[in-house]
Amino acid sequence: xALPAVIILGQRIGRWVNGExxxxxxxxxxxxxxxxxxxxxxWFGFNVMSAQDFEGISGxxxxxxxxxxxxxxxxxxxxxxxxxxxxxxxxxxxxxAICSGSDKVHPYTAFIIGGIGA
Numbered sequence: 001x002a003l004p005a006v007i008i009l010g011q012r013i014g015r016w017v018n019g020e021x022x023x024x025x026x027x028x029x030x031x032x033x034x035x036x037x038x039x040x041x042x043w044f045g046f047n048v049m050s051a052q053d054f055e056g057i058s059g060x061x062x063x064x065x066x067x068x069x070x071x072x073x074x075x076x077x078x079x080x081x082x083x084x085x086x087x088x089x090x091x092x093x094x095x096x097a098i099c100s101g102s103d104k105v106h107p108y109t110a111f112i113i114g115g116i117g118a
Contacts, residue, residue, distance in 0.1 A: 068098035071114030
């Protein structure tokens with residue numbers, strides 16, 4: 001059902017000019033921030049509860065998830081020149097980057113992994 005809807009709607013006006021892609025600025029920064037932080041809270045909980053039982057939960061996973069999220073935010077802030085879209089997505093990129101190794105690495109390494117992910 002989505003394919004006919006996309007065909008009917010067509011491409012976004014102003015997205016492509018003379019065959020080159022142009023950025024579309026963020027239209028509502030508060031909703032961008034709200035959506036990003038709701039996803040970050042959910043992903044943080046996903047990382048911590050990936051042990052699937054209360055005995056397997058480790059404080060290291062929580063600390064590594066937090067450090068990775070902060071690393072993603074800081075690197076996105078530095079390299080994006082304060083673009084709110086990049087900064088809020090940096091948190092998500094950091095959380096996604098640390099998922100598989102959140103119980104295996106040192107917190108400082110988690111910070112670096114989150115920065116590289118962003």
